[in-house]
Amino acid sequence: MSAYCGKYTDELIRNAAYIGTPGKGILAADESTGTIGKRLASINVENVEENRRALRELLFTAPGALECLSGVILFEETLYQSTRDGTPFVDVLGAAGVLPGIKVDKGTVELAGTDRETTTQGHDDLAERCRRYYAAGARFAKWRAVLSIGASKPSQLAVDANAQGLARYAIICQENGLVPIVEPEILVDGEHGIERCAEVTERVLAACYKALSDHHVLLEGTLLKPNMVTPGSDANKAAPEVIAEHTVRALLRTVPPAVPAIVFLSGGQSEEEATRNLNAMNQVAGKKPWSLTFSFGRALQQSTLKAWAGREENVGKAQEALLARCRANSQATLGSYAGDAASGEGVSDSLLVRDYKY
Amino acid sequence: MSAFVGKYADELIKTAKYIATPGKGILAADESTGTIGKRLSSINVENVEANRQALRELLFTAPGALEYLSGVILFEETLYQSTVGGTPFVDVLKAGGVVPGIKVDKGTVDIAGTNGETTTQGLDSLGARCAKYYEAGARFAKWRAVLKIGAAGEPSELAIKQNAEGLARYALICQDNGLVPIVEPEILTDGAHDINTCAAVTERVLAAVYKSLNDHMVLLEGTLLKPNMVTPGSDSPKVGADVIAEYTVAALRRTVPPAVPGVVFLSGGQSEEEASLNLNAMNKLEVLKPWTLTFSFGRALQQSTIKKWAGKKENVAAAQAAFLARCKANSEATLGKYAGAAAGAAAGDAATSESLHVKGYTY
Numbered sequence: 001m002s003a004y005c006g007k008y009t010d011e012l013i014r015n016a017a018y019i020g021t022p023g024k025g026i027l028a029a030d031e032s033t034g035t036i037g038k039r040l041a042s043i044n045v046e047n048v049e050e051n052r053r054a055l056r057e058l059l060f061t062a063p064g065a066l067e068c069l070s071g072v073i074l075f076e077e078t079l080y081q082s083t084r085d086g087t088p089f090v091d092v093l094g095a096a097g098v099l100p101g102i103k104v105d106k107g108t109v110e111l112a113g114t115d116r117e118t119t120t121q122g123h124d125d126l127a128e129r130c131r132r133y134y135a136a137g138a139r140f141a142k143w144r145a146v147l148s149i150g151a152s153k154p155s156q157l158a159v160d161a162n163a164q165g166l167a168r169y170a171i172i173c174q175e176n177g178l179v180p181i182v183e184p185e186i187l188v189d190g191e192h193g194i195e196r197c198a199e200v201t202e203r204v205l206a207a208c209y210k211a212l213s214d215h216h217v218l219l220e221g222t223l224l225k226p227n228m229v230t231p232g233s234d235a236n237k238a239a240p241e242v243i244a245e246h247t248v249r250a251l252l253r254t255v256p257p258a259v260p261a262i263v264f265l266s267g268g269q270s271e272e273e274a275t276r277n278l279n280a281m282n283q284v285a286g287k288k289p290w291s292l293t294f295s296f297g298r299a300l301q302q303s304t305l306k307a308w309a310g311r312e313e314n315v316g317k318a319q320e321a322l323l324a325r326c327r328a329n330s331q332a333t334l335g336s337y338a339g340d341a342a343s344g345e346g347v348s349d350s351l352l353v354r355d356y357k358y
Numbered sequence: 359m360s361a362f363v364g365k366y367a368d369e370l371i372k373t374a375k376y377i378a379t380p381g382k383g384i385l386a387a388d389e390s391t392g393t394i395g396k397r398l399s400s401i402n403v404e405n406v407e408a409n410r411q412a413l414r415e416l417l418f419t420a421p422g423a424l425e426y427l428s429g430v431i432l433f434e435e436t437l438y439q440s441t442v443g444g445t446p447f448v449d450v451l452k453a454g455g456v457v458p459g460i461k462v463d464k465g466t467v468d469i470a471g472t473n474g475e476t477t478t479q480g481l482d483s484l485g486a487r488c489a490k491y492y493e494a495g496a497r498f499a500k501w502r503a504v505l506k507i508g509a510a511g512e513p514s515e516l517a518i519k520q521n522a523e524g525l526a527r528y529a530l531i532c533q534d535n536g537l538v539p540i541v542e543p544e545i546l547t548d549g550a551h552d553i554n555t556c557a558a559v560t561e562r563v564l565a566a567v568y569k570s571l572n573d574h575m576v577l578l579e580g581t582l583l584k585p586n587m588v589t590p591g592s593d594s595p596k597v598g599a600d601v602i603a604e605y606t607v608a609a610l611r612r613t614v615p616p617a618v619p620g621v622v623f624l625s626g627g628q629s630e631e632e633a634s635l636n637l638n639a640m641n642k643l644e645v646l647k648p649w650t651l652t653f654s655f656g657r658a659l660q661q662s663t664i665k666k667w668a669g670k671k672e673n674v675a676a677a678q679a680a681f682l683a684r685c686k687a688n689s690e691a692t693l694g695k696y697a698g699a700a701a702g703a704a705a706g707d708a709a710t711s712e713s714l715h716v717k718g719y720t721y
Contacts, residue, residue, distance in 0.1 A: 002558040003612065199360040206572035213565035219612050252617040253361065253578050257648050258608075287648040289616050 003218040008177040012221030013260075015099060015139050016179045019223060020261025020291035023330050024070035028265075028297035029059060030103035030142060032075055039301075045310035053081050058308060059301070060089055062319035066096035068326035073101040073142050073181075073295070079133065090137035101140040101181070102133045104169070108146055117158040120145050120165050123172070130176035140179035142225070143169045147186045149200050149232065154186070159207045167211035174221055181263065181295070183225035184208050188267050189354050190232035198229045198246045205254035219258035225295050226251070227267050228277055233352055240273075244280035248288060257289035264292070266299030268352030272342050274299035275328045282335035293333045298351040300325050306346045361577040366536040370580030371619075373497050374538045377457060377582060378620025378650035381689050382428035386624075386656035387414060388461035388500060390433055397660075403669035411439050416667060417660070418447055420678035424454030426689035431459040431500045431540075431654070437491065448495035459498040459540070460491045462528070466504050473510055475517040478503050478524050481531070488535035498538035500584070501528045506546045507559050507591065513545070518566045526570035533580055540622065540654070542584035543567050547626055548717050549591035557588045557605045564613035578617040584654050585610070586626050587636055592715050599632075603639035607647060616648035623651070625658030627715030631699050633658035634687045641694035652692045657714040659684050684710070 019026065031039065036055070037047035045051050056078050060066070072093055079102055082088045090100045104126060108118035120143060130141065145162035147154040162184060170180035184204050186197065205226065212219065229246040231238050238246075251262060266274040274296060281292050294300075303325065308318035328341035341347065377384065389397065394413070395405035403409050414436050418424070430451055437460055440446045448458045462484060466476035478501060488499065503521035505513040521543060529539035543563050545556065564585065571578065588605040590597055610621060625633040633655060640651050653659075662684065667677035690696040699710050 002554075002561040002609070195360070202360040202572065206569055210565055210569040213561065213613065249617075250360065253615050254572070255616075256612050256614065257616055257646055258611040287616050289646045289648040 002216070004171060004174060004216040005218065006175055008174065009218065009221065011177065012174055012179050012218065016221050016223055017260045019070045019099060019140065019179070019263070020293060021070050022291060022333055024068060025294035025296070025329055025333060026071040026073060026101070026263050027059065027069050027300055028073045028295050029056060029078065029301070030073040030075045031297065033077065039305055040310070043305055043309045049077070051310065052077065055308070056081065056089065057083050058315055058318055059304070059322060060092050062322045065319070065323045065326045066093070066098050068330035069098050071099040071101050071140060073103055074138070075103055079136050079138060094137065099139045100137050101142060102138040102178070104129060104133070104141045104173070105143040111158060111161060114155055114158060115150065115153060117148065117153060117155060118146055119158070119161040123165070123168055126169065126172045127176055130173055130178050134177040138178060140181060140223070141173045142181045142183060144183045144185060147184065147200070147204060149186060149190045149192050149196060154200060154204065159204055163204070163207040163211040166208055167215035167217060170212060170217045170222060171215045174218055179221055179223060181223045181225045182208060182212070183265065185265055185267065186227050188227065188230060188233045188352065191234040192232040193235055194229060194231045194238050194242065194246050197231065198250050201227065201229050201250045202253055205250065209254060209256060219256055220260065222259060224255060224259055224262045225265055226262065228264055233268065233354070240276045240280035243277045244284050248281055248284045252287070255290060259290050261291040261293060263295035266294070266296045266351070268350065269299060270349050270351060271299045271302055271325055271347040273348070275325070275332045275337055275341070276339070278329060279332035279335055279337040282333060291333065294329045296329065300329070302349060302351055303346040360575070362530060362533060362575040363577060364534055366533065367577060367580065369536065370533055370538050370577060373457060374580050374582055375619045377428045377498065377538070377622070378652065379428050380650055380652070380692055382426060383653035383655070383688055383692060384429040384431060384459070384622050385417065385427050385659055386431045386654050387417060387436065387660070388431040388433045389656065391435065397664055398669070401664055401668045407435070409669065410435065413664070413667070414439065414447065415441050416674055416677055417663070417681060418450050420681045423678070423682045423685045424451070424456050426685040427456045429457040429459050429498060431461055432496070433461055437494050437496060452495065457497045458495050459500060460496040460537070462487060462491070462499045462532070463501040469517060469520060472514055472517060473508060473512060475506065475512060475514060476504055477517070477520040481524070481527055484528065484531045485535055488532055488537050492536040496537060498540060498582070499532045500540045500542060501525060502542045502544055504544050504546065505559070505563060507549050507551050507555060513559060513563065518563055522566040522570040525567055526574035526576060529571060529576045529581060530574045533577055538580055538582060539576070540582045540584045541567060541571070542624065544624055544626065545586050547586070547589060547592045547715065550593040551591040552594055553588060553590045553597060553601065553605055556590065557609050560586065560588050560609045561612055564609065568613060568615060578615055579619065581618060583614060583618055583621045584624050585621065587623055592627065592717070599635045599639035602636045603643050607640055607643050607645060610649070611645070611647070614649060618649050620650040620652060622654035625653070625655045625714070627713065628658055629712050629714060630658045630661055630684055630710040634684070634691045634696055635698065637688060638691035638694060638696040641692055650692070653688045655688065659688070661712060661714055662710055
């Protein structure tokens with residue numbers, strides 16, 4: 001056999017294609033307990049389970065928002081949580097046609113002998129965990145590999161180790177009914193120009209797809225979550241059209257058409273930047289055989305969080321802020337965003353955190 | 359930089375795109391002297407330069423045929439030949455809107471320690487040769503890597519890696535010297551394996567090829583791919599064109615980045631009619647295909663033509679009509695509009711259905 005075809009094959013293909021539905025995308029709400037703690041701290045909210053639950057309830061019950069989403073990535077704790085009146089979150093999402101997803105990696109560890117480069121762990125008992133998550137309602141998974149650009153980075157070892165790790169994770173997911181989102185994030189940190197980012201992105205994606213082929217991963221049942229191709233955080237910014245051109249070109253050179261959708265990470269871009277860049281990509285003329293959509297965390301939640309500030313009386317306002325960003329990104333997947341969501345508070349705030357871990 | 363962008367980048371991209379024009383394809387007329395000798399002897403024609411020249415003139419001046427071609431691959435000798443009237447072949451082709459191409463590999467050699475697997479040679483002085491060919495009017499090149507499916511798990515990782523690396527090195531050198539490289543990793547049909555096995559091997563090989571091309575910074579927008587179709591082995595029961603189309607397109611979708619403008623299939627021993635029907639079925643498939651699917655046929659374009667010619671001057675017109683018929687059929691196949699030989703000019707011609715399979719084909 002070429003690609004692995006197990007009992008979940010048809011379902012994987014169907015779910016992956018559904019997530020790439022034009023007009024829809026993913027809300028990445030899978031911040032680990034530590035990371036969501038930082039978000040809550042920024043609005044002076046205590047990092048306890050009830051507050052974490054309240055925030056997610058705010059997001060998942062925001063009127064109209066789920067219509068713009070095909071999937072939500074959850075952290076393990078959230079997968080088993082419910083609304084205040086007792087409806088499991090997975091049911092809230094399912095009722096609105098939104099697939100629940102689950103973060104399954106266990107963070108990064110350093111590769112000895114490299115310049116602080118990392119690989120991602122989480123393969124141990126992954127099959128068993130996937131089975132449990134599938135039983136709980138999850139239908140896709142996420143695993144974040146991280147690479148950096150530097151004078152001698154990413155090294156061949158870092159590229160290979162992360163590509164192998166992603167491929168092994170991907171096939172285990174498929175064996176157990178979860179569509180794997182393959183995320184090889186190349187951090188934006190650095191002074192490099194956009195051409196360098198393009199070169200590294202193409203090199204990394206080529207390595208990923210070779211590894212996926214070696215491990216017999218069924219590409220039709222996967223999604224890709226890459227960085228956009230941009231200048232480094234310490235270099236001059238580029239216009240959305242330039243980012244779009246470089247990004248689409250890099251993807252055309254490396255991502256086989258069997259992949260149904262590409263769901264971009266926002267990587268520190270402000271809400272408005274991320275939307276405009278996605279919009280520009282969907283306006284690029286020429287062939288794009290995969291959907292180009294979003295899998296945003298910070299770039300969907302930033303102004304929502306600020307509007308909420310942890311207060312019950314702000315929930316309505318916060319949900320409106322989320323709806324505005326969801327609609328904007330939904331339009332961006334169709335190349336029809338006119339920039340009218342730019343008026344919200346904080347939408348243009350950079351969300352860059354150097355050497356981002358979460 | 360990501361891909362190598364030298365002084366020829368724009369021209370390479372334009373040429374590759376042109377060759378992949380829907381409705382057109384490539385005539386592979388690059389048989390080496392030895393190989394064309396086999397064709398000529400099959401019609402009792404002596405293998406001398408004048409006869410080799412006469413055959414190629416017959417093909418290149420066939421009325422109406424060039425309209426359906428975007429490129430012709432030539433052997434070195436032919437690149438420098440002319441019509442009997444003195445017009446260089448490259449000029450005849452160019453006037454007909456056909457890009458001249460050139461075979462640049464120097465055949466296969468065994469890889470020691472494997473079970474008869476091979477790699478392809480020809481890298482020595484390749485840059486200089488490409489520059490010479492460019493000067494003579496060539497604008498694309500061809501290099502054939504050969505792999506086989508075997509009972510002991512062939513192709514081996516070594517054979518795949520060697521051939522992929524060879525193709526990538528060849529491709530970059532071509533681009534450095536103005537020639538669009540056709541990347542040809544042919545997996546022979548020889549064997550009793552089923553179509554699933556061919557699919558698995560094809561996907562494995564193509565994945566390795568594109569990894570190597572990326573490693574070597576080849577500009578994919580300025581290349582073409584010449585793969586085998588995905589079929590059962592030659593000793594296995596045949597399957598319908600729809601099945602071949604489904605498996606072939608699936609394999610390509612899983613491995614060929616959209617930046618590649620065109621896939622120009624080899625015919626690999628299929629009869630003229632089979633090859634056209636299979637290509638047609640692929641183009642009718644309702645699935646997203648971001649590269650043109652067209653032909654780069656040798657035997658499957660020339661078989662009935664050569665038979666009709668039989669080396670006789672008085673047969674030239676009839677032979678050219680046979681050639682035109684196959685060119686037109688394949689042109690229609692690239693548009694998914696080929697209705698089959700029964701509906702066309704080559705009706706009832708046994709030669710079009712004749713298998714052209716030769717075990718362990720080398721040329």
